[in-house]
Amino acid sequence: MAKRGRRKEEVIEHPTKYVDIYDEVDGTKTKWTWDKNKSPYAPLSVEVIYPKDWDYGGDDEEIYPIDVPKTKRKYWNPGTEKYVGYTRARALGLIK
Numbered sequence: 001m002a003k004r005g006r007r008k009e010e011v012i013e014h015p016t017k018y019v020d021i022y023d024e025v026d027g028t029k030t031k032w033t034w035d036k037n038k039s040p041y042a043p044l045s046v047e048v049i050y051p052k053d054w055d056y057g058g059d060d061e062e063i064y065p066i067d068v069p070k071t072k073r074k075y076w077n078p079g080t081e082k083y084v085g086y087t088r089a090r091a092l093g094l095i096k
Contacts, residue, residue: 027051070095 016036023029029049038044075089076082089095 027054 014036018034020032020034021029022032028051031047031049032043033045033047035044071086073086074083075086075094077084077089077092077094079092084092084094086095
């Protein structure tokens, strides 16, 4: 005797909390944390994991290319350890 009618619907439950780890081309790893109950369309956090021998760049490295005007650049203020604009940098004596 043949079975007739609709098949029983199989309910597939997808995990609501999971972590994805991606290996990037430059040697870093990116860890994406998901929770579909809290945020159904976006990750909760994204963390970049650097290797132990990673080169972060030196302080002598310029942030802006030469073709950017002085007034559009940001300057490092060692007193507050923040970047400041051109006018504030001149007032503090960081540039001449």
